[in-house]
Amino acid sequence: MPEMPEIDLEKCDRCGLCISVCTCGAIVLIRNIVTITNTDDCGWCTWCEAVCPNEAISCSFEIVFDGGG
């Protein structure tokens, strides 16, 4: 299962900006809840995190030394 952005539903006000900006179809509205679906197409562009006015979406990075992690 690919790593996917995470969404904090308590911060999400369903403005839909993340859905609009996502070009790989990873973010959809299901029963009025913004949902991150698993897709290998997600290129981790982090635009969803950038446009969210409430910082509800996180695209976190693991930081590793080359040769470790």
Next chain:
Amino acid sequence: MAIQREFLESIPYFSGLDADELDSIGSHVFEKTVERGEIIQLEGNPAEALFFVASGAVKVFKTSAEGKEQILSIVRPGESFNDIPVFDGGLTPASTQAMTPVVLYGIARDKLHTILREHPQVALNTTRVLADRTRQLVSLVEDLSFRHVIGRVARILLEHASDGKTPRPRLTQQEMAALAGSVREVVARSLKALEAEGAITLERHRIRITDKKALEAMVEMSV
């Protein structure tokens, strides 16, 4: 016009106005729809209007001579762009592009002058908006001009990197910005710069430090 009045009420420029004033201003507003990816304005062109984003998101960016893009800000619903060139009559200092399908409300420059003359409260609100915008830009210029931000980002990467034995917490670009005392856009640019210098590689959800000594040197240079 009912929808427009509700939208206009939420705009800082039109704060404190009554319904008649908002309707009067609304008569000068035009609507423009933009497709995802469409360039709304290119840097260096005359500003046709003051634009407010009604829906969608717009990125404001500059492009260097080498073609590198620096995002200055993302404009979301309720926010505006072209504020500076439309008031000083100069050319647009940055380009704008739709990140999603966008609906804009615009007020042409000559109509804006009419509004300022007829509604003193708007003129007062405008000074407040422009003062706030100036403060934001000064802060951004400081961040972009000095290498200490890249040095801070380099230090954050070194301090949070895992050696493979002990897991470390992951960081978002927003969290790195908070740690660096900067903004997300500058951190994103710093990461790209560090990658261009060969100190790190940016992979899907992973930052790999490929040249620890180079990162340490950047930390030293920024002190």
